[in-house]
Amino acid sequence: MLYRGASGKVVALDDRCCHRAAPLSMGRIEGDDIRCMYHGMKFDPAGKCIQIPGQDMIPAKLGVRSYPVVERYNLILIWMGEAEKADPNLIVDYPPLADPKWRGLPGYMHYKANWLLIVDNLSDFRPSRLRAHPHARRLRGIRLQDQAGRDREARRRFPRRALAHERRAAALS
Numbered sequence: 001m002l003y004r005g006a007s008g009k010v011v012a013l014d015d016r017c018c019h020r021a022a023p024l025s026m027g028r029i030e031g032d033d034i035r036c037m038y039h040g041m042k043f044d045p046a047g048k049c050i051q052i053p054g055q056d057m058i059p060a061k062l063g064v065r066s067y068p069v070v071e072r073y074n075l076i077l078i079w080m081g082e083a084e085k086a087d088p089n090l091i092v093d094y095p096p097l098a099d100p101k102w103r104g105l106p107g108y109m110h111y112k113a114n115w116l117l118i119v120d121n122l123s124d125f126r127p128s129r130l131r132a133h134p135h136a137r138r139l140r141g142i143r144l145q146d147q148a149g150r151d152r153e154a155r156r157r158f159p160r161r162a163l164a165h166e167r168r169a170a171a172l173s
Helices: 115-123 150-157 159-172
Strands: 002-004 010-013 028-030 033-035 049-051 069-072 075-078
Antiparallel strands (some): 028 033
16 A cells, blocks of 8 residues: 655555454554554554554564655655665666656557456566567567478468467477
8 A cells, every 4th residue: 555644755555454454545644654444553654563552562573564665756666575675776767757848648548358458468578578478489580480381381270289389389488
């Protein structure tokens, strides 16, 4: 869950209370802290439990996971990995986002498909994954081996078998 505390700082915490897994997003922001409304446990921005109603002793390790957050270019960037490895200096600097004259153009693209398929289609499209991409050979400009026309003919006559063969070959490359 993300929230902005009274100090203006953005906080990112797991959206589950460590006591009964109630969503903290349904809780109440109190200053820079968040209170779970199920049993009233209060967590600071680091995720540490700082108050339990009716209980004075709070276990030292009681809390929820917090995530490093950086605000830059009117964006909130969150590091979901190991907090120790978060380094704001590694965030790519993109000056046009800081330019007040630059702005995005809002719009819509309507697809006759489930949105998960659209997201999935582009989520793995990065250079490090092109070798395993189903169309890797075409994307790299390398033609499929022809073996004197035998592969082409086999693909024409047995498309399912050829598709399975190409998938196995792509997985091995």
